Amino acid sequence: MPDVSTDDRRSQSPQSVTRVIRILEALCDSPDAISLADLSRLLGSPKSSVASLLRGLAEAGFVTPNEGTWRLGPGAFGLGSALTAARRRLQSSDLIREGMHRLAERSGETALFAVADSDGETLTYVDVVESRSTVRFAVAAGDRRPLYCTAGGRALLAALPEVELASYLARVKLTRLTAGTEITKRGLVAAIEAVRATGVAQTIDQAADGVTGTAAAIRDASGAVIGALVVAAPSARLQNSRKALVDLVRAEAEATSRSLGYRPPAP
Structure with a gap:
């Protein structure tokens, strides 16, 4: 059986889904990029857990790193357009x-x-x-x-x-x-x-x-x-x-x- 790291197990938990949504909401609501420390504080979650989720979101293009801070990536804007269309329906x-x-x-x-x-x-x-x-x-x-x-x-x-x-x-x-x-x-x-x-x-x-x-x-x-x-x-x-x-x-x-x-x- 392959070894599963602590962060990997966290990223598969139901709680991590809520954290991903809250990360995207925080970045959406903020006019400026947000640091890992601030995201950790806003979510009430350890930096290691938030960092693991951010890496996964970055790979999918939903967030983008920027000199120690994070902002929404192009994938998030595409998702936003899809959700807007769904809301209209x-x-x-x-x-x-x-x-x-x-x-x-x-x-x-x-x-x-x-x-x-x-x-x-x-x-x-x-x-x-x-x-x-x-x-x-x-x-x-x-x-x-x-x-x-x-x-x-x-x-x-x-x-x-x-x-x-x-x-x-x-x-x-x-x-x-x-x-x-x-x-x-x-x-x-x-x-x-x-x-x-x-x-x-x-x-x-x-x-x-x-x-x-x-x-x-x-x-x-x-x-x-x-x-x-x-x-x-x-x-x-x-x-x-x-x-x-x-x-x-x-x-x-x-x-x-x-x-x-x-x-x-x-x-």
Whole structure:
């Protein structure tokens, strides 16, 4: 039996596949070439393991060494073109619906996808995956709601440029839909700022009594917000799990955006 080195065994492990992907992502996100030491730090992996993977990637033309640093090679750009073509063939709506199904399954609640309407005042739920629970939030695709009092609406408002947000705040008329509806513009602005800080909007009994909504924006490859991923559920059932739902919606919105090609700016 031929001798297999430690690095060879590592290069054949499932973990090394993840490391290869992370190496390519790191080089793709960086405007400059990256040193072996920096790649090792970013991956949390030993230099010897990363170096072995880099050698294999270099042989395939996916990376290129450059005076002690590494950058993407021509093979990576060819792969990128192929992936772009594949992404165009796979409609974004399919990827969004996959995320909705995952979210409905993991949360046990109704998942929705909402888009802003052309009037700049409302949103429309364009897709729904209903909860299997007997008691659940019911909404039909095509239903419209105001932006200011819904979780999806606030997620969309938080993503607006300042000029567009200011224009919306200047013209919107805040109407009380429940006893708890926020109808002061100062309160609405504070809620929008909270969404910008956390990336997630959560409303409790704002648009309808007994309903809690949790939402996060979905972005495409260009970084543009194309809609909001929403979970809607009976408020009474979420008294002890609202924070967990915030984390779940944030994670699924990020995963769905990533599947659409979005890459957040490097910190």
